[in-house]
Amino acid sequence: MPSPSSELFSDPGDEAGVMQAWESFVRGDAAPEPALSLRSxxxxxxxxxxxARVDPNQRSGPEPLPDQDLYxxxxxxxxxxxxxxxxxACARDFLSETGTMMVLADSYSTILSVEGDTPTVGSAETIALMPGVRWSEALCGTNAIGTALAVGEPVQIHSAEHYCAGIKRWTCSASVVRHPMDGEVIGAVDVSGLSQTYNRQSLALVVTTxxxxxxxxxxGEMERRNALLEHSLDYWNRAHAQGLVLFDRRGNLVKLNESAHAALARLAAHGAAVEAADLRQIPQLAAGRLQASVDAHTLPAWLRPEWLEPLMVAGEHIGTLIVLPYPPRGHELRAGGAERSASARPDFANIVTGDAAMRGAIARARQLARSRVPILLLGETGVGKEEFARGIxxxxxxxxIALNCGGMARExxxxELFGYADGAFTGARKGGMIGKIEAANGGTLFLDEIGEMPLDMQPHLLRVLEQGEIYRLGENVPRKVNFRLIAATHRDLRAEVAAGRFRMDLYYRVAVSTVPIPPLRERRGDIALIARHFLLRFAPGATPPGLTRAALDALHTYxxxxxxxxxRNTIESALLLSEGGPIDVEHLPYELRDACAAGAGMVVKAAAGSGLAHALPRGTTATATMPSQVTSIAEGEEALIRRAIAASDGNLTRAARQLNIAKSTLYVKMQRYGLRRP
Structure with a gap:
């Protein structure tokens, strides 16, 4: 019986026997002799x-991906x-002059990067062991990368053990890389070289790596979870009667509140098969799978699509919130089955301001809230349009009910808006799905970024607003609806109408009354006030740290x-970096440090009376400067590449031409500096 080590490691002394077994296997001998030297x-x-019908006479791997696809x-x-x-990077030096190289591949066996001995890297290109080439067993036969991913274990493949004749001069060891949160195989790391470089320790090296x-x-996952918790903080603060269950971008449970326990218990009491174990992971909520899950209706039976709230930051799906409506003690049901606190917070309480224009906007919104006319909120991104909508x-x-019309596929x-009937399209959820308009019946529908709504969908919304009835997709029978519409946009809808991108009749229907919300740069007196608000909110102790005069200068100059x-994000980040001490310029993002350098000497007039100035250390000056000169060649190169990409509007071909370098070189440098195309 072979020992465990004889199965784990290759033995160069058995090469002749392995080669004989391979020749017999390839010939298809009817009854080949047992090859004692061949590992199972x-x-x-x-x-x-x-x-898989792999050609045993194959000389190399397939063609690599084009540069653009590899990027x-x-x-x-x-x-x-x-x-x-x-x-x-360590392998680049550690494996230099050893005749070996290290290879990183993804879970589909495609090589992402290669480092190590330069002559060996060059030799490897003759068999296409290079970035952009997929080294799966089905394409390249038995090899350490493909076989390790096939079995999910560390693998050493030496010389004649390779299935294809063209790579039998090589020896390689590989181990899979698993994601620490759920154990999913996400890649493989490999050490390869010509046969004479065989070493048992190569397997230990890849396992350790x-x-x-x-x-x-x-x-990194812990950092992302902390960022997810920070991003979802507003939801927890506004939860009231709603049960919240938070999942990360891989569909793993992160957090749930007390109302969620009660809501899940109620679901179980009504026959829904939901157990605590069901919440540990819901793979359908993973980034890249959520859309397909909702469309194909493969979600768990107890989970409704309308409860899902994807959390997005800069277009990236960072997690998913499940909102479970439940009326706990101290809350009452209002018309339409909506839950509302018996002691609701006063309207517009979340808006912190001392600015006259902002107070005027709040007064206008409060006055319009007494009627049910449609209201259009006008303001830039991040100005607080949803807080106005909630206040109204x-x-x-x-x-x-809120829905963001931007960045969402038309279908x-x-x-989401109109819902659909049972069998409305292939994969439609059994029993159909209620849309956001119907769900808002008796209450408020907030359509954020309405200017992003596709032109061919606008007449359908107009019909709902004019006739007070809705047709679910796939239905011919109208359903009566009655709701207050609040819309919001950062676009100039009049200009959009003139350009033919927004219907004039819909514009006059949603803009019966408008509330312009001034941007923060037009009410600089609020900056210190709002900063103080977020310091009190996010600081861990009862007494939050203050800001130095230089930091306040930067806040007001930006x-x-x-x-x-x-x-808000700036204050949260600065609190973490300051570690409990006063927040200084060095704790602010580089954009603000640049603004501080450009506006050195600016006096912060609005800090008086804000509650912040008292925290300034004695002797702190009212100015701060930042060095603007480039301190390294790499820093200058990165800045130059950033400018070229921005100037070409993300067209990498034009950017490379402007920089007078090959496009493939530009891809490599973007990878090195962690740059992305906008």
Missing amino acids: LVDVSWQRCQA LLRERRRELLEASAPVM ARRIESRLSL HEAGEGPY LLAS DWPGNVREL
């Missing part, structure tokens, strides 16, 4: 290759690449294109 791992792999693939595998970057990558992935809603009754937006949302 290799034997089973050869059988898989034969079943996009690396963008999708950014998490794995970033976690492995220090390890691969894979564990190091997994450790770095774990640290508080004056009425019924449910508050998804249609089903133009805040992201408005209040950007200010």
Whole structure:
């Protein structure tokens, strides 16, 4: 009986016997002699290759991906690449002059990066062992990368053990990389070289390397979870009667509130098969799968699509919130089955301001809230349009339903708005689905970024507003609806009408009354006040740290294109970096430090009376400067590439031409500096 080590490691002394077994296997001998030197791992792999009709006389791997496709693939595998970057950089020096190289591949066996001995890297290109080439068993036969991913274990493949004749001069060892949160195989790391470089320790090296990558992935995942919790904080603060269950971008449970326990208990009492174990992971909520899950209706039976709230940051899906409506003690049901606190917070309580224009906007919104006329909120991104919408809603009754019309595929937006009937399309959920308009019956429908709504969908919304009835997709029978419409946009809808991108009749229907919301740069007196508000809110102790005079200078000099949302994120980040001490310029994002440098000497007039100035250390000056000169060649190169990409509007071909470099070189440099195409 072979020892465990004889199955784990290759033995160069058995090469002749292995080669004889391969020749017999390829010939298809009816009854080949048992090859005692052939490991069962290799034997089973050869059988898989034969079943996949791999050509045993193949000389190399397939053609690599085009540069553009490889760049996009690396963008999708950014998490794995970033976690492995220090390890691969170390391999560049550690494996130099050893005749070996280290290879990183994704879970589909496609090579993402290669480092190590330069002559060996060059030799590997003759068999297409290079970035952009897929080294699966089905394409390249038995090899360490493809076989390790096929069996999910560390694998060493030496010389004649390879299935294809063209790579039998090579020896390789590989181990899979698993995601630390759920154990999913996300890639493989491999050490390869010509046959004479065989070493048993290569297998130990790749196993150790894979564990190091997994450790770095774990640290990154914890950072993402903290960012997810911070991003979802507003939802928890506004939850009232709603049960909230938060999942990360991989569909793993992160957090749930007390109301969620009660809501889940109520679902179980009504026959829904939901157990605590069902919440540990819902794979359908993973990034990239959520849309397909909702469309194909493969969600768990107890979970309704309208309860899902994807959390997006800069277009990236960072997690999913499940909102479970439940009326606990102290709450009452209003018209339409909506839940509302018996002691609701006063309207517009979340808007912090001392600015006259902003107070005027609140007064106008409060006055309009007494009627049910449609209201259009006008303001830039992050200015607080949803807080206005919620404040207006508080004056009425019924449910508050919000939908962002931007960045959503037309078909998804249609089903989200209007719902659909049973069997309306292939994969439609049994029993159909209620749309956001119907769900808002008796309450408020808030359509954010209405200017992004596709032109051909606008007449359908107009019909609902004019006739007070809705047709679900696939239905011919109208359903009566009655709701207050609040819309919001950062666009100039009049200009959109003139350009033919927005219907004039719909514009006059949604803009019966408008509320312009001033941007933060036009009410700089609020900056210190709002900063103080967020310090009190996010600081861990009872007494929050203050801001130095230089930090206040930077806050007031900056133009805040992201408005209040950007200010909030800035304060949250600065609190973490200051570690409990006063927040100084060095704790602010680089955009604000640049603004501080450009506006050195500016006096902060609005800080007086804000509650912040008292926290300034004695002797702190009212100015701050930042060095603007480039401090390294790499820093200058990165800045130059950023400018070229921005100037070409993301067209990498034009950017490369402007920089006078090859496009493939530009891809490599973008990967090095972590740059993305806008």
